[in-house]
Amino acid sequence: MRRALTILTGNPLTLTGLVLVALVVLAAALADVLAPFPVHRGAVVDFVNFNKPPSSDYWMGTDLVGRDLFSRILYAYRISLILCAVVLAIAVPVGVVLGVMAGYLGGWWEYGLMRVTDVFLSIPPLVLAMSIMGVLSPTLVNGMMAVTAMWWPWYTRLVYNITRGEKAEGYVLAAEVIGATRAHIMFREILPNCVPAIVTKMTLDAGFVILIVSSLSFLGLGVQPPTPDLGSMVAEGAKYLPDSWWLSVFPGLAILIAVFGFNLIGDGLRDILGAHR
Amino acid sequence: MSLLEVRNLTLSFRLWSGIVDVLHGIALSIAKGERVALVGESGSGKSVTARIVLGLLQDLPGAQIGGEVRFNGRDLASLSRHEREALRGRDISMIFQDPTSSLNPVYKIAPQFREVLARRTPRITLAEARERATALLQEVAITEPARVLDSYPFQLSGGMNQRVMIAMALANRPALLLADEPGTALDVTVQAQTLDLMARLVADHGTSVLFISHNLGVVREFADRTYVIYRGRIVEAGPTQAVFEAPGHAYTRALMAAQPRLTGGALPDIVERDPRFFDPVVLHGVPGC
Amino acid sequence: MSLIGQGLQRLGTALLVLFGVSMLIFAVARVIPGDPARVALGPNATAEQVLNLRTALRLDEPIVKQYVAYMADLLRGDLGDSLYTNRPVTTDIAEFLPATLELVLVAGVLMVGIGLPLGILAARHRGRWPDHLVRVVSLLTVSAPGFVWAVVLMLIFAYGLQWLPIAGRLSDDIDLVRVTGFLTVDALLAGDWRAFLDTCRHLVLPALALALSGIGQAARLTRANMIETYDKPYIEMAQAYGFSRGRIARAWAFKPSLIPSLTIIGLDFAAMLGNAFLIEAVFGWPGISRYGVNVILRKDLNAIVGTVLIIAAMFILVNIIVDLLATWLNPRIRHAEARG
Numbered sequence: 001m002r003r004a005l006t007i008l009t010g011n012p013l014t015l016t017g018l019v020l021v022a023l024v025v026l027a028a029a030l031a032d033v034l035a036p037f038p039v040h041r042g043a044v045v046d047f048v049n050f051n052k053p054p055s056s057d058y059w060m061g062t063d064l065v066g067r068d069l070f071s072r073i074l075y076a077y078r079i080s081l082i083l084c085a086v087v088l089a090i091a092v093p094v095g096v097v098l099g100v101m102a103g104y105l106g107g108w109w110e111y112g113l114m115r116v117t118d119v120f121l122s123i124p125p126l127v128l129a130m131s132i133m134g135v136l137s138p139t140l141v142n143g144m145m146a147v148t149a150m151w152w153p154w155y156t157r158l159v160y161n162i163t164r165g166e167k168a169e170g171y172v173l174a175a176e177v178i179g180a181t182r183a184h185i186m187f188r189e190i191l192p193n194c195v196p197a198i199v200t201k202m203t204l205d206a207g208f209v210i211l212i213v214s215s216l217s218f219l220g221l222g223v224q225p226p227t228p229d230l231g232s233m234v235a236e237g238a239k240y241l242p243d244s245w246w247l248s249v250f251p252g253l254a255i256l257i258a259v260f261g262f263n264l265i266g267d268g269l270r271d272i273l274g275a276h277r
Numbered sequence: 278m279s280l281l282e283v284r285n286l287t288l289s290f291r292l293w294s295g296i297v298d299v300l301h302g303i304a305l306s307i308a309k310g311e312r313v314a315l316v317g318e319s320g321s322g323k324s325v326t327a328r329i330v331l332g333l334l335q336d337l338p339g340a341q342i343g344g345e346v347r348f349n350g351r352d353l354a355s356l357s358r359h360e361r362e363a364l365r366g367r368d369i370s371m372i373f374q375d376p377t378s379s380l381n382p383v384y385k386i387a388p389q390f391r392e393v394l395a396r397r398t399p400r401i402t403l404a405e406a407r408e409r410a411t412a413l414l415q416e417v418a419i420t421e422p423a424r425v426l427d428s429y430p431f432q433l434s435g436g437m438n439q440r441v442m443i444a445m446a447l448a449n450r451p452a453l454l455l456a457d458e459p460g461t462a463l464d465v466t467v468q469a470q471t472l473d474l475m476a477r478l479v480a481d482h483g484t485s486v487l488f489i490s491h492n493l494g495v496v497r498e499f500a501d502r503t504y505v506i507y508r509g510r511i512v513e514a515g516p517t518q519a520v521f522e523a524p525g526h527a528y529t530r531a532l533m534a535a536q537p538r539l540t541g542g543a544l545p546d547i548v549e550r551d552p553r554f555f556d557p558v559v560l561h562g563v564p565g566c
Numbered sequence: 567m568s569l570i571g572q573g574l575q576r577l578g579t580a581l582l583v584l585f586g587v588s589m590l591i592f593a594v595a596r597v598i599p600g601d602p603a604r605v606a607l608g609p610n611a612t613a614e615q616v617l618n619l620r621t622a623l624r625l626d627e628p629i630v631k632q633y634v635a636y637m638a639d640l641l642r643g644d645l646g647d648s649l650y651t652n653r654p655v656t657t658d659i660a661e662f663l664p665a666t667l668e669l670v671l672v673a674g675v676l677m678v679g680i681g682l683p684l685g686i687l688a689a690r691h692r693g694r695w696p697d698h699l700v701r702v703v704s705l706l707t708v709s710a711p712g713f714v715w716a717v718v719l720m721l722i723f724a725y726g727l728q729w730l731p732i733a734g735r736l737s738d739d740i741d742l743v744r745v746t747g748f749l750t751v752d753a754l755l756a757g758d759w760r761a762f763l764d765t766c767r768h769l770v771l772p773a774l775a776l777a778l779s780g781i782g783q784a785a786r787l788t789r790a791n792m793i794e795t796y797d798k799p800y801i802e803m804a805q806a807y808g809f810s811r812g813r814i815a816r817a818w819a820f821k822p823s824l825i826p827s828l829t830i831i832g833l834d835f836a837a838m839l840g841n842a843f844l845i846e847a848v849f850g851w852p853g854i855s856r857y858g859v860n861v862i863l864r865k866d867l868n869a870i871v872g873t874v875l876i877i878a879a880m881f882i883l884v885n886i887i888v889d890l891l892a893t894w895l896n897p898r899i900r901h902a903e904a905r906g
Contacts, residue, residue, distance in 0.1 A: 013701075013702075115582070115583070115586065116586075118579075118583050118586075119583055119586035119587055119590060122580075122583050122584075122587060122878055122881060122882050122885070123587060123840075123874065123877070123878045123881065124836065124837055124839055124840025124841075124877065124881055125837075125840060126840040126841060126843060126844075127839075127840045127843070127858070127874060127877055127878070130843070130858070130859070130862055131591060131862065131870060131874050133862075207709065211710075211711045214711055215711050215712075215713065215841075215843075215844055218711070218713050218844060218847070219843065219844070219847065219859050220863065221862070221863075231711075231713075234713060234714060234717060235713075235847075237717075238713070238717055238848055241717065241720060241721060241725060242721055242725035242726070245721060248717045249717070249718075249721070252710065252714040252717055252718065255710055255711065255714060256706070256709055256710040256714060259709040259710065260705065260706060260709035260710075263705055263708065263709050264705065267705070331806055333802075333805060333806065338693075362808050362810075363808065364808070365805075365806060365807060365808030366806070366807035366808035366809070367808065370806070370807065371803070371806040371807075373799060373802070373803055373806075375799060378798070378799045378800065379799045379800050379802075379803040380800055380803070381800045381804075381818060381822065382800070382822060382897070383821045383822045383825070383896075383897055384821070392804075392807075392809060392813075392818075393807055396807060396808055396809075429897045431897075445807075
C-alpha cells in the first residue's frame with residue numbers, strides 16, 4: 001500500500017491527477033467559503049449584472065439571469081461529486097456481488113445474470129440512461145437512480161471474468177477441499193483478488209459518471225434548474241455562442257479538469273496494479 | 278587474423294539508483310570456422326556480450342560500453358549506427374532460445390523468410406523468397422518445405438521451428454552465428470538432433486559460431502574452444518577438452534560438479550559466492566590466430 | 567466451429583438479447599406516471615378524446631397483452647405511429663437514421679485513421695517527447711464529453727476562424743435529391759461537385775467532435791498494445807536481423823498489436839452511436855439521435871421504443887462484426903482446427 005502510494009506520487013502525470021482531483025474535492029467541500037456569491041447557487045436574479053463577461057467582480061462572468069458563474073461552478077462540483085459517490089457506492093457493491101456469484105456458482109445463476117448483464121450492456125450507456133430518464137420525471141434523484149441502475153452491469157461483467165479465471169486456482173480448490181462455505185470462498189478468497197481491478201475501474205468511472213451525468217443534464221434530462229450542473233450550464237451557454245462564450249467555456253473546462261484528474265489517477269493505478277482485461 | 282576479437286569489454290548501466298557494472302573486461306576471440314562456447318550461469322553476462330557483438334545494446338540509453346569489439350578487423354564503436362545495422366542479419370546472425378516465440382505469430386513462415394532474405398536482396402519478391410527458402414529448408418532436413426512455408430509458427434512443433442530458425446539464420450551466409458541457448462526450450466532428444474544439424478551446417482559453410490549456454494554437456498559436444506564466464510569476468514579459457522578434463526579455476530570446478538549425473542546422487546549446489554571464484558583467469562594453451 | 571457458424575450463433579444470441587432489450591424498454595416506457603395520451607393531445611383535450619386515444623393505443627390493456635401486440639406489429643414491420651410527428655415511426659427512422667449513420671461512419675474513419683498512427687508513433691518513440699505529447703493529448707480528449715469538444719471546435723473553427731459552417735448538413739442554397747439519405751453519396755450520384763464539397767464541409771466539425779474521444783482512446787490502446795508487443799521475443803529477433811525500425815513499427819509489431827485493440831476500438835465505434843446524441847444537439851444535425859431526444863422528452867412511446875430498438879440493434883450488430891473480424895484476423899483462432 002505504501003509502495004503504491006510512493007509510486008503514484010513519483011509519476012508526474014499521476015501526481016498532477018491527484019492534485020487536480022484534490023483541488024476539485026476541496027472546491028466542492030469548501031464551496032460555501034470559497035464562493036464569492038454563495039447564494040447564486042439557487043434561484044436568484046440580478047438583471048443589472050446579467051450576461052457579463054469575466055471581470056474582477058465576477059471571475060468567470062455571469063449567466064443570463066445575473067448569477068456568478070464561478071460560484072455556480074463550485075456548487076456544481078459539489079453536486080457532481082456527491083452524485084459520483086452515491087452512484088458508485090450503490091452500483092459497485094451490487095455489481096460486484098452479482099459478478100462473483102455468477103462466476104463462482106455457475107449454472108442458472110451464471111446464465112441468468114450474464115444474460116441480464118448482456119441486455120444492459122448492449123445498449124449504449126447514454127441511450128439507456130436517457131430512455132430511463134425519459135420516462136421518469138427529470139429530477140436529480142431520478143437521474144441518480146437511472147445512472148446507478150445502468151452502472152452495476154459493468155462491474156458484474158468485470159468481476160465475473162476475473163472470478164471465472166480464479167475459480168481454477170489452487171487456493172480456491174484448497175478452500176473447497178477443507179469444506180469452506182461457498183460464501184466464504186466467494187467473499188473471503190476470490191473477492192480480494194478482484195480488488196485491484198475494481199479500484200482502478202472505480203477511479204476511471206468517477207470521471208465517466210461525471211461525463212454521463214453532465215451529458216444527461218446537457219440534454220435536459222438530468223439535474224434541473226436552478227440547481228447548478230456543469231452539463232446544463234454548457235447547454236444553456238451553447239445557444240449564445242460566440243458572444244457569451246464564457247457561459248459554455250468555463251463549465252466545459254471545469255468538466256475537463258475534473259475528469260482529466262480522475263483519468264490520470266486511474267491510469268497510474270492501472271500501471272501499478274496491472275491491467276485486467 | 279580472428280573474425281571476432283573482443284578486448285577488455287566493459288558494460289555499465291546508468292540507473293536512477295546508481296551505476297551497475299555488468300561486464301568487467303571480457304576478452305575473447307573467434308577465428309574463421311571456429312566454434313567457441315561461452316559458458317556460465319544466468320546473469321553471468323553471457324547473453325549481454327552476444328548482444329553487444331550484434332550492436333543491439335549500443336543505442337540503449339544509459340548503457341556505457343568500453344573496450345574493443347572488432348569484427349573483421351573493424352572496431353564496432355567506430356562504425357555509425359547505420360553501418361552496425363548493416364552487419365546484422367547479413368554478416369552476423371543470431372538464433373534464440375525459444376524458437377516458437379521468436380517467430381512472428383501472425384505471419385506465415387514464407388513472408389518471414391522474405392524479410393530475412395531481403396537483408397541481402399532488398400527487392401526480393403515473395404515468389405523468389407519462397408524458392409530460396411525451399412532450398413534452405415531442405416538443408417535443415419525439412420521434408421515438406423511447402424507445407425512449412427504456408428504455416429504459422431504455432432502450427433509447427435518446437436523442433437520444426439528451431440530448424441526453421443537455423444535455416445533463417447544461415448540464409449544470408451553469415452560469417453558469424455551467435456547461438457543463445459539453442460534448443461533449451463526443446464526436449465533433450467530434439468535438442469541433440471538440432472545441434473547435430475547445426476554442427477554439420479556450420480562446418481559445410483565455414484561459419485564461425487559463438488555458442489552461449491549453461492549446459493556443459495552440450496558445450497562439450499559442440500565447441501572447439503570454451504570460455505567460462507562468472508559475474509562479468511572470464512575465469513577460464515582454452516580448448517574444450519582441456520577445460521573439461523583439467524578445470525583449473527575454482528568456479529569452473531564448482532560448475533562441473535553441479536551438473537546432474539546419470540549415476541544418481543543429489544544435485545550439489547553452487548555456492549552463491551566464494552572468494553576463490555574471483556581468482557585470476559586460468560588459460561589453457563595459447564588461443565590460435 | 568467455422569466462422570459462419572460462429573456468426574450465426576452470435577446472431578442468435580443477439581436476437582435473444584434484443585428481445586430482452588425490447589421488453590426492458592417496453593416496460594420502462596409503459597410504466598410512467600402521467601398519461602401519454604393526454605400529453606399528446608394537450609391540456610385542452612376533452613375526456614372523450616383522451617379515452618379514444620387511449621383505446622387506440624391500447625393503453626388500458628394488460629401490459630403483457632400490449633407487449634405481444636407490439637411485437638406482432640413489429641414482425642410485420644410496423645413500429646406504430648409517432649405522436650410527435652404523426653407519421654409511422656418507420657418513416658421517421660428512415661428519414662433520420664442515414665444522417666446519423668453518415669456522421670458515425672465518417673467519425674469512425676477519423677478514429678482509425680488518426681488514432682492508430684498516433685498510437686504507433688507514440689510507441690515507436692517511447693519515453694521521448696512524441697510519446698508524452700500523444701499520451702497527454704489523448705487523455706485530454708477522452709476527459710471531456712463530446713459536447714464540450716463540439717462547443718470548443720465550433721467556437722474556434724466556425725465562429726472564430728470562420729473556416730467551416732456552423733450547423734446543419736447542407737447550405738440553404740443547395741438543392742439535393744435524397745436517394746440514399748447519405749448526402750455525400752447522393753451528391754456523387756447526382757454528379758454535383760459543389761454539393762459534395764458542401765456536405766463534406768458540414769461534416770468535418772461534427773464528425774471530428776464525435777470522433778475526438780474515440781481517437782484518444784484508439785491512440786492510447788494502440789500505444790499500450792504496441793509497447794507490450796515490443797517486449798516480445800520476435801521483435802528482438804527482428805532487431806537482431808537488422809530489419810529497419812520503420813519496418814518493425816509498421817509491419818512486424820503493428821499487426822500483432824492490432825488484434826487485441828480491435829475489440830475495444832469496435833466498442834468505441836459502437837459507443838459513438840450513443841454519443842451522437844450530444845453532437846447532433848450542438849450542431850443541429852437532423853439525425854436519429856436528435857429525434858430520439860425529442861421523442862423522449864415528449865414521452866412519445868412508440869417512437870421511443872422504436873428508436874431505442876434500432877440503436878440497440880445496430881450497436882449489437884457492430885459488436886458482432888467486430889468480434890468476428892477479430893476472430894478472423896487472429897490466425898491462432900482461425901486455424902484452431904487445422905493443427906499441424
